[in-house]
Amino acid sequence: MQGEFRGDFTRDTYDKSKHFLRVLMQQGRVQLDADFNEQTSILLNRLQTLAKDIFGLQGGPEHNCGFEFIATEEQINNINHLNDEEKLKLKQLLQSQSYLISKGNYYVDGILCENEEFVSYFQQPDFQPELIDPCQVQLKGATYLAYLDVWERHITPIEDYDDRKINIREVALGGADTATRSKLVWQVKLKQLKEDKDIETVAKQVTKDRDYFYSLLGQELIKPGEGKIIARVTKPSSTGTNNPCVIPFNSKFRGTENHLYRAEIFTVPTVNNNNKLSFVWSRENSSIVFPIVTSTESNSSAIALTLEHLGKDKDCSLSVGDWLEIVDDDYVLGNSDRQLLKVEQVDRIQNQVILSGDAKNKTLLPEKHPLLRRWDSKEVKVNLSEVNHKWFPLEDGIEIQFQADTQNNSYQVGDYWLIPVRTATGNVEWPKLKNKEGKLEPQSQPPHGIAHYYAPLAVISGNPNNVTLYDCRRKIGSQNNNITPVSNKDNNPIAANSPENPTLPIPQKELTAQTIIEFNRVINASWHHDQVLEVTIAELQENSSNIPEEKLFKFKSQDLRNLFTKLGLVIQFEKPVLIDSLHRSSVSVLAHTDNVLKGEVFYILPMKVEPVQVKKTEIKSIRWAVGNEILNSNINLITEVETLTNENTKYTEAVRLITPDDWLQKAVFNQSNIYQFTILLHGDWILNEEPLFDNANLNLLGDLNKGIIPDELRQQFQDKGISLSQNLILVAEKENFKWRLVDGGKIYILQIQNNKLTSSKIQALDGNNIWPGVPERFSGNGSEGGDWVSIIHINPLL
Incomplete structure (x- = not known):
């Protein structure tokens, strides 16, 4: 028990450190309330720990992520599952109430918080902010942190009495007392901030750094206290x-x-x-x-x-x-x-x-x-x-x-x-x-309760008629651990992160689709995963080895020839990747064949890896294998690219895999029984480097060579919303020139460039995002990456 439990209990016997798995009743023994309550506590702890281990300290499902702090009409426009009439009603409610809280689910420390309806900030079911909120919920040009406060309240038949509902008291017992209940209470609150940092930096740091979030709340708000x-x-x-x-x-x-x-x-x-x-x-x-x-x-x-x-x-x-x-x-x-x-x-x-x-x-x-x-x-x-x-x-x-x-x-x-x-x-x-x-x-003991759990929702600045708001929620499924910028009520664009330049504003029209994602991922290609390409082999003789090499692909479809010899297998990334990380070891194409004697055999095709820029995409009609069915679908595919020839180009947004000029001389293409091609990207080798900051103080090199992060650099990381732990590892790759900083799963590169010490974040490709429209399976933490696999099926027409 960690909530506000005031019942007539014998005692609370739950002790997490004993690692009890269950309570076992025995025949003919005395039954105690403490035994039943301990069983509930054991199960509840395991369920909440499981949710926390999977979802993290806070987060909501991408399709039903609730508790968005709504202060602008643009936020309502961006809610996909509402029709126009529902959005109009919400906008009218927003105008009369100033702030809304969206419906949906959100997990805080593994505890599921549910909000069944859009509600006004002032009319929360278990909170009346206008009575006690110290900032009086009027922004008045200041910056505020919107956060979720979650705790358990003890409910007896007295607190549960309601003529409109079925109550927990059994009236047939004539007023006798029975079991009580624990109720989860969630309250959305506002805390005025006195930070000198800009709102975007504060929002980033609040989202990523729990200790920083707690420091903003202040010791006077965090419950229970630390006294013993x-x-x-x-x-x-x-x-x-x-x-x-x-x-x-x-x-x-x-x-x-x-x-x-x-x-x-x-x-x-x-x-x-x-x-x-x-x-x-x-x-x-x-x-x-x-x-x-x-x-x-x-x-x-x-x-x-x-x-x-x-x-x-x-x-x-x-x-x-x-x-x-x-x-x-x-x-x-x-x-x-x-x-x-x-x-x-x-x-x-x-x-x-x-x-x-x-x-x-x-x-x-x-x-x-x-x-x-x-x-x-x-x-x-x-x-x-x-x-x-x-x-x-x-x-x-x-x-x-x-x-x-x-x-x-x-x-x-x-x-x-x-x-x-x-x-x-x-x-x-x-x-x-x-x-x-x-x-x-x-021994001295901390309080038994009441345990409160907290999660950041948004950072807000301005006044009710001109609001700048950054959404700090974490969406489970999209791996969106970062802030999402939202416009003001006048529909003016606001400063936000741009993939090309973090200081540039994003135009309002792009805000509806803009998502800042921690992972790099594949977003499009010149084919679709599980696409089926048909080939005609009616003219093939029984012994395919007698077919001249130059005629083999004449029996293949035009689409297949274009895909390998003209357009190429084009793969577009969400974030530009380092060209040097794209090579035959990180990118490969396999051809699978059936052999009567050897069974399945695959060949590594000799594909050229070229950095390109996507020039055009089109809606194409394709055949698509779904289980044992082949369906026709209209899919947006890349149809035109331009090769990058600038030798000084360091990054590419796309890569093309294309057969070399001597492809007909390769023995693999003499096989008439190719039934599948597999395109494979080794995500942990394909890297994206995000510049963070630079420092002109080269006197720091001595500490770096010793494996020590100077306080000056640690503070610069902190200013970027990155809290470095005490267990980081700093390795000098080249003394006085380049260092690799590993902090948990995150990797940073420190390097001397133009007489400055530059800091960059290294991110790998999150390979298990198979394709838009195909169920996503996430892996890695943004640094470790994973393999990206896509299949092209060959369907012979006899």
């Missing part, structure tokens, strides 16, 4: 009584029942209350609550409440002097300032109580599920600057200590710790370690 506590039970010197119902003094815990204590942070240090916080505690995990029916204010310092009931027994009831907290949906979901009220009077006939304290004149609405939560203590004040080795008593010998150095750590309102106490042992269940003397000592 220790819990123990101490022995009394004597019982002071002969009462046989009191646990004897040789036992530490003096209570008469087992309990699950909860210590919870109630207030935290503020600017005017430095190093001071408070906590409250409950012996029943704060699960004792009383639904509120009506409320009337008696005077400025007291409030009268009518309750649905006063508890099932004296231990779960209310008495004068008890401490209570008024809670409703807004109070929980809005992270409101907390107040404790004291019980002054109890009317057990009318189920009424009068409370003293500051209730802040809050209106309690039935649809907000108001209730009173009982605590078994008042606020206990803690001064973090004086907390060293100080123990704070709860009751019956139970004590907690805030970690001695916690003044350097943070606590958050709502951080809580669960402390199971058992009469059988007279002690608390708390993790321990042996000290140097071999004695077991309790």
